[in-house]
Amino acid sequence: MNTKKEVTIYDIAKALNISAATVSRGLKDHPAIKKETKKKIVEAAQQMGYQHNIFASSLRKRKTNTIGVVVPHLNSYFMSSVIAGIEKVANQEGYNLLISQSLESVKKELANVTTMYNSRVDGLLVSLAGDTQNVDHFDFLFKKEIPLIFFDRVFEDPNCISIIINNFQAGYDATKHLIEQGCRRIVHIGGNLTSNVYADRHEGYKKALKDHQITYDPELVIIDIRGGQLGIKAAQQILNMELLPDGIFTANDTSAVACMSELKRAGIRIPQDVAIVGFNDDPIAKLIEPFLTTVHYPGYEMGELAASTLINRLNKLPVNNLNTIVLRHEVIVRESSLKKIIY
């Protein structure tokens, strides 16, 4: 935005000898404007280099047509798919996006949300930071009735809609798949259990074991609060076990791949010695060897859905009092877990 004088609707009005109100209406397809007037207006605007002033408009309408998006990290295939989905819907509906990453810190999350609040976003789409334990820090949003929708990393709260997959079931399915391949001693590598996604996957894992009469052994669960080098650390921990596991269910592909790579270096054969299942269906799953069995996570759809739900809410469309929307997941079987076929 520069400091030169802008072309305003008044300039157009003067040039056309009509009122500014008419220009304003003509520019936005108001039904009560004659076709030719509209045409004249649009042409003049074009020709004079008119640019709609969002600030004046937002100030007047008390609405910004901007949606804030806060995610833990931008650099995963999953997140970038989600954002592409959000972008698509938002653009379609004439909304802008304000995007930022919390880098897994509640503090930065709050700072980002506050900045967005000050920028008067109409609504927010948030995937929570790993160490976020509640949503008290969002109270000021609720008070101002700014809609907040969570996706992926959510927190159950009556004020918010959550969009997720059934992480419990997905964890269950992944573990069950390993059991069906003959695994009995299954390690689970997970993320911070404060996060619903990791907690639920962990519970699914436990339930699958139970349903197949396998005793849950906390020693086999490797959780890392700070997700740094989880895969590698986990591999080392596994290599130090007196009795090696025969299966591993990892709650994300990045860790799965890192772990697998480390195990392979130590001479362990995948899947013959240890079968591995990851989570997310990141493209990396097909870059390593053997290809990684994983749980497909519909990121793009999740983004679309999050955005359209929020926009419906903003438009006061009946959102059916819904509180949680669950998307479908799917176990994608690849080589890293196929004991049965290889033997």
Add this chain to the structure above:
Amino acid sequence: MNTKKEVTIYDIAKALNISAATVSRGLKDHPAIKKETKKKIVEAAQQMGYQHNIFASSLRKRKTNTIGVVVPHLNSYFMSSVIAGIEKVANQEGYNLLISQSLESVKKELANVTTMYNSRVDGLLVSLAGDTQNVDHFDFLFKKEIPLIFFDRVFEDPNCISIIINNFQAGYDATKHLIEQGCRRIVHIGGNLTSNVYADRHEGYKKALKDHQITYDPELVIIDIRGGQLGIKAAQQILNMELLPDGIFTANDTSAVACMSELKRAGIRIPQDVAIVGFNDDPIAKLIEPFLTTVHYPGYEMGELAASTLINRLNKLPVNNLNTIVLRHEVIVRESSLKKIIY
């Protein structure tokens, strides 16, 4: 932004029995306001739940304190590092970020930039889409004197500052490293040559060959316009060669890893049969086997620099008439290219 009545400086003024002008000044530390008045104002604002209205302010000041960022894709470690760097500086300086991805399409790039222009961003940070051949579509920005800074994927233009690494030299260094490891038949896998980064890396490759008396063979150069499955396609092409190469220089780690994985499946040993060097120093380089030799690309620093340069420009600080800023790169030697030591 909701529709309830906001608390304004007038409300504060009334409550304190002073003028709105004084409140406005007090709120932003104007030097000519008495300390205690200021204190009263700040306290009242706090207590009444006052929230600064960016729109009124932007409208009045004709400045938004917002920076637009347009990148080809969000989902790379590199980009997310760059953005983290930009965010850090921007937040420090009180700027907001508007981020979007062009998904490698000039059309979407232009649409995104236009939206940002309409949102009256103060300046723009852009990494160009793969098929962008010139910057004519940005002319309207130059006319309005909105500063535009390119990073990574740049286009030489007197209107813009570019922030890059020396891709030519980096390509040269990477290739030279392979030559020093004894490679003579070196394949180059690159991206769209319209893009400076890929064109320069390719030229560096050529020059390194020439300097070491190796004839440049266009048959050994595999370029993909649409970066989809480049690594895999390249591997297949390599496997079909009558004479296998002994070295590969790939212009990004993702393709390098995909290619390596495919070659390994075909029974080719890395680095014994073929040495590989990638580009970017993506974490994936240390997830695969063997670890990938690559060129370190300082993403975070690039982001910081891009943001601070832009902000200086916005503040009319002398930017020394600079046109191009070059950051340091570094070849990180790992196992995938070490023929000498292994033999």
Add this chain to the structure above:
DNA sequence: TTGAAAGCGCTAACAA
């Protein structure tokens, strides 16, 4: 050190 007043550009209620 403070206040009055004008105006940034747009929209919408109301009137014609």
Add this chain to the structure above:
DNA sequence: TTGTTAGCGCTTTCAA
């Protein structure tokens, strides 16, 4: 179908 008018909330010039 179009025009009049009154702000949206803030900043800043000028005056006191």
